[in-house]
Amino acid sequence: MNEKTAELRDIFTSVTDGEDTVTESQEDTRGSLEKDERTVEQRLQNVVGQMQERYGFDTPLSEDELLTVAKGYYDDKSDEELAADLAVDETVVFEARVALHLIDDEDAETVDLVAIRDREEDDATLAAEYDVDEATISRARQVAAGKAESRAANDRYRDEFDSILGDSELSAQMASDVREDGLEDATEGMETDVSL
Secondary structure, eight states: OOHHHHHHHHHHHHHTTTOSOOOOOOOOOOOSSOOOOSOHHHHHHHHHHHHHHHHOOOOSSOHHHHHHHHHHHHTTOOHHHHHHHHTSOHHHHHHHHHHTTOOOGGGGTTSOHHHHHTOOSOHHHHHHHHTSOHHHHHHHHHHHHHHHHHHHTTTHHHHHHIIIIIHHHHHHHHHHHHHHHHHHHHHTTOOOOOOO
C-alpha cells in the first residue's frame, strides 16, 4: 500500500468511527416480484370465494364446478362443452360465467348492450323492437349487468383470473418456446443425412 492509499484509509476509518467496512449484508433475492406460493387451485378458490362473499350470486354449481367453469373459459371451451362436462344445462354455465365476470363481446352480439342497459320495458317489448326472441334479450340484459358489475369493481376479478389462468398458460407456452429454440440452436448446422 502506498502512502496516499494509507492516508485515504486512515481518513476513511476516522470518518466511519473505526469500522473497517460500511456495507450491509444483502439478501439473496430472485427478482423484484414476489412469488405467490399458493397453487393455481388455491388462488382460484380465493378469487371465487371473494366474489361469492361480495356478490352472493346464486348458482347450483359447487365451488369446484365454478373453478371448472373459470378454467374452461380460459381453455376456450364453449358453454355447451362445459355444460356437458358438468352435466348441467348450458344456461347454468352461462349464468355462472357472467357471475364470475368472464364475459366476451360475443355473448350478446345481436343487441346493443348500452341501449338496453337502462331500459325498463319487459323482455317481450324489447324482443319485438330488436326482432329477436325474449331469451336473447334476457341474455343481453344479464351480460350488460355483468359488465356493469365488473366495471364497478374496476375489472379486478377479471384481472385476477387473467393473472392466474392467463399467466400459467403464457408460462407454459414460453417454456415450450425456450425448449424448441434451444433445440434449434443446438442442432443448427448439424448434418442430418445419416445412412445406416
